[in-house]
Amino acid sequence: MTLFGGPFRWMWYLSGTLLIGWAVTLAVVPAARASSDQAQTLHLANAGEPQTLDPHRYNLRLEETLLNDLFLGLTTFNPAGQIVPGAAMRWQTSKDGLTWTFELRRDLKWSDGKALTANDFVYSFRRLLDPKTAASLAYFMYMLDNAPAVNRGELPPSALGVAADGPYRLILTLSRPYPYLAERLLYPTAFPVPAHQIDAVGDAWVKPENWVSNGAYTLQAWQPNAFVHLRANPEFISPVPIRNVRYHPVVNEQSAYNRFRNKELHAIGSFPAGELETARRQYPDSLRMSDLLSMMYLVFNTRHPPFNDVRVRQALSLAVDQHTLTEKVLRSGNRPAHSFAPTLIEGYTPAKIPHFNQPYAQRITRAKQLLAQAGFDQNNPLKLVLRHVAGIEGKKVNLAVLGMWRQIGVQGVLQQAELRNHFADLRQGNFQVAWAGWVGENNPEHYLTLLKSDIGNVNYGRFTNEEFDNHIRAAQREADLIKRNRQLHIAEAAVVHHYPVIPLYTVTVRRLVSPKLKGWVENGRDIHPSRYLSWQDQLALNHNVNVRLSR
């Protein structure tokens, strides 16, 4: 009896029928289909699924990437990530730093062809701070006059310090000097949203079929967890070389790496650190490493004995060797950090931790002395729990730190939690020593204020130091950028001797970018608006675009 004849014939009929059924199922059950013009589409990896494309409700860096393609704020980035005029041609600041006057471009239009005026910006700032919008990053614009009160619902949105003077002039009034305003306006919280469309369709304005925006691209389609497809906005102030851009959310670095290697994606944001050497060999033309404005650090709970004792904090700080962490443990290009404000910040000199260039052996000896003075020795060793975010990289770093502390007789254990729980616990002060990270702006205040006593629960360690607070307050009264940064340096220099945190390293972003793409410039903000990108074989077209722009 064979497998193919006699009583088995029916079996093959049955499986055949089932397999045909499967093919029919595949054909019938609808799933999102690829757009027709795939040849020109730029496929980019995004670090995850955006939670919203409403610029006033956004909360994540991966949403900023998309929103920068969809909208144009008063200020914007050039390809190198520097601040340049956007919807505003120029602006000026009053002497006291409290009044900012923006002169808008005359050719601004929404993607539906309607003219965009200063009133759209007035509407947008009011909407951002209206409690009904429930914008989680509304506090980004709390420097606007009356902003916190409006956001609490104590004053009407019309009380906000924003006004239009004719169709092309916008006036922002601040409650305190804020010389970094041009930078803060880069964030999507300051992007204009189409009042006329929101009035017409309400919250559904963010749906692709209702979409109206003023950026280089508009929202064409959005299939959650699959892609967000953007198409060139015909009304944008200058034409873009690449007309279709598709963002693919990739949940893990390995999958992004596989899809790049299989030529399914043109650029990916990150890939597994272990593949760095392979990538250097196999994709030398594609590998792009850039330092990110960021700070990874350990924070002490200064309310929790013995970490309220500066000698203990100093000892633990002395024993951490940042170079070993980045060069021997992580080996993924990250830069060792010796100050809380990153060295990458332009126009600011960070104050380094006092022992940063001491020989390590000397530091260990000093650390042991300090611990002994604080009452810890072999019979009574310091025991601690070091908390970190679950993940291989976090585990590696923090295990290495425990190893360094063991040299000075400290017995530590690791405790990990998923990101959300980790930071929830940090904010509630449920920890002894913990790993934390901050990706911030090109301004030292953004980092240093995390140590201010009245900043709230982002001062995870509940660190308080009156001298530091006073220096920060003095800086915040200063409208002149250079003077302000100088004052901030004084504040940082005052705080390093108290060791509230141990700076570890700044993040280096590992990207792979297809050599077919032109116009990709590495920068500290790791921002690469699609409108500046073009295909290598498209140079001729690109040239035309430049000619038109310069006219």
Place this chain on the structure above:
Amino acid sequence: MSGYLAERSLFALITLLFVVTAVFFLLRLAPGGPFDGERALPPEIEANLKAVYHLDAPLHHQYIRYLGRLVQGDLGPSFRQKDFSVNDLIRLGLPTSLRLGLSALVVAVALGMVIGIAAARQPGSAADILLMAVNNISLAIPTIIVAPLLVLVFAVTLSWLPAGGIGSVQHFVLPVTALALPYTAAIARLIRGSMVEAQTQPHITTARAKGLNETRIILRHTLPLAALPVISFLGPTAAGLVTGSVVVEQIFDLPGIGRYFVQGALARDYTLVMGVVVVYSLAILTFNLLVDLTYGWLDPRLRVG
């Protein structure tokens, strides 16, 4: 029969209510909330957010409110995917999960039956041992290992198929293979075991004695009996497969509802997790009912009056 159906449906509704209630309160026990993240929120902003999503009301109010909307088929807004309602998300994600799950189910049943029946023809023969050995290996290796291997070989090395995402039928080949493999093996084992056992049943011996030909015996008498354990296995399996495979969707970047479950749970997106739970429960209850009805059809001894 209709009385039986009504009774079963009533029990299904009670089960659903129980599941919804348990999950609703269990979710709130998890530490952290939907608006916790790396950046802390000023208290006034947190208050605004909670007000918009009615999270400032007492828990039992929130529960009653949720049930009220659920009865009307409204699964509520998603806390995480702010631009979509949970209904939207399930409508967008379910087709992908259905495609993947149904495809894997069909492949698994078709291949599993062929392998199982072939092995059961001569228990203990070389063919049987070889088939079952291959089978056990594919049952033992978890999808989390098989899937990346498939990607490495067929996408990264050979470049025959895409490594992830959707857009064409090719995108489904690797995920369906990875998902179907363990189920194929499980079904083959079940079929083989019950075929061997069914062949010793008295009524089969009687059929043989009456001189019926072998094809007719297998089709009319052995297979219906041998299929029973497979059918009961298929009930919950089918429910699980069509409502999304978390691991396969994750590895192949497929936008199904299995991933919502993980993302929703991690993000404390209460309504999204509840929505997936409701869909999953409905699928299980439906498939179990179908299984019970099929039982009666295949084996007259189990028919309800």
